[in-house]
Amino acid sequence: MVMLELIDILVLLLLATTAVAVARIRNLWAAVMFTGIYSFLGAAWMLILDAPDVAFTEAAVGAGISTVLLLSTLALTSREEKPIKKFPILPLIVVVVTGATLVYGTLDMPHVGDPTSPVHTRMEPSFIEKSDHDMHGELPNVVTAVLASYRGYDTLGETTVIFTAGIAVLLILRRPGKLSVASSNRSQPEESDG
Amino acid sequence: MFFVASLSILITMSLALIRAMLGPTVFDRVLALNMFGTKTVLFICVYCFASGRTDFLDLALLYSLMNFIGMVALLRFSQYGSFGDKPREVSQ
Numbered sequence: 001m002v003m004l005e006l007i008d009i010l011v012l013l014l015l016a017t018t019a020v021a022v023a024r025i026r027n028l029w030a031a032v033m034f035t036g037i038y039s040f041l042g043a044a045w046m047l048i049l050d051a052p053d054v055a056f057t058e059a060a061v062g063a064g065i066s067t068v069l070l071l072s073t074l075a076l077t078s079r080e081e082k083p084i085k086k087f088p089i090l091p092l093i094v095v096v097v098t099g100a101t102l103v104y105g106t107l108d109m110p111h112v113g114d115p116t117s118p119v120h121t122r123m124e125p126s127f128i129e130k131s132d133h134d135m136h137g138e139l140p141n142v143v144t145a146v147l148a149s150y151r152g153y154d155t156l157g158e159t160t161v162i163f164t165a166g167i168a169v170l171l172i173l174r175r176p177g178k179l180s181v182a183s184s185n186r187s188q189p190e191e192s193d194g
Numbered sequence: 195m196f197f198v199a200s201l202s203i204l205i206t207m208s209l210a211l212i213r214a215m216l217g218p219t220v221f222d223r224v225l226a227l228n229m230f231g232t233k234t235v236l237f238i239c240v241y242c243f244a245s246g247r248t249d250f251l252d253l254a255l256l257y258s259l260m261n262f263i264g265m266v267a268l269l270r271f272s273q274y275g276s277f278g279d280k281p282r283e284v285s286q
Contacts, residue, residue, distance in 0.1 A: 003197040040234040064260045
């Protein structure tokens with residue numbers, strides 16, 4: 001078990017090194033490479049934490065789609081980041097405070113794999129027993145009941161976030177000349193008519 | 195045995211990371227990324243067997259597929275400068 005923990009520490013060290021490299025490197029092409037590496041490492045780390053579904057998502061979205069999206073963004077901009085004029089002190093403070101708050105928040109959480117944590121003791125039987133009554137017997141699948149009814153607002157919020165992000169990405173990646181091409185195509189028949 | 199195997203894979207991963215950091219040309223970095231993806235697949239396999247949960251091996255398959263597709267997209271982009279049907283001129 002000690003050996004597995006040593007491997008965990010090494011993977012986390014690699015993750016931290018990659019994150020620092022992404023932040024430090026000026027060549028944007030190389031930064032895209034490093035985000036791919038970071039996604040692979042993050043997915044491996046999710047797997048170590050026994051979360052294979054999150055690891056699947058991280059591998060598909062992080063290493064696959066987001067690399068392609070970042071590269072298409074790179075096609076619209078330059079390949080080198082602008083040099084920083086002065087040291088950004090305010091963002092550093094915001095990041096450090098946010099990180100410290102998040103670490104403070106994890107102090108109240110139960111340990112990983114703790115059998116006495118509430119997730120493993122209280123939630124599961126009550127949901128399975130009450131689901132049939134709460135759904136009036138019309139929704140036999142407990143997972144669907146939890147996702148769409150008990151956590152309905154949470155799911156709605158997640159869908160809204162993903163929808164907004166998709167619209168924003170579409171707006172950013174839209175080809176700059178496409179609108180003018182469409183308008184010129186539309187104006188051509190009018191000219192031929194006149 | 196699994197420990198030594200995963201340790202050597204991790205060392206190889208850090209070597210690839212160093213090459214991706216130093217790499218002067220694009221192709222050094224592409225090769226480093228490809229090698230890193232392959233090493234991740236191997237690491238997941240070894241870790242699955244070390245922790246006794248071999249049902250995660252499917253994930254290693256998915257990783258190798260993602261690695262391949264991402265690499266094709268990267269190389270296509272570096273060759274043509276875009277993913278679309280209308281290739282642009284590559285600005286060096």
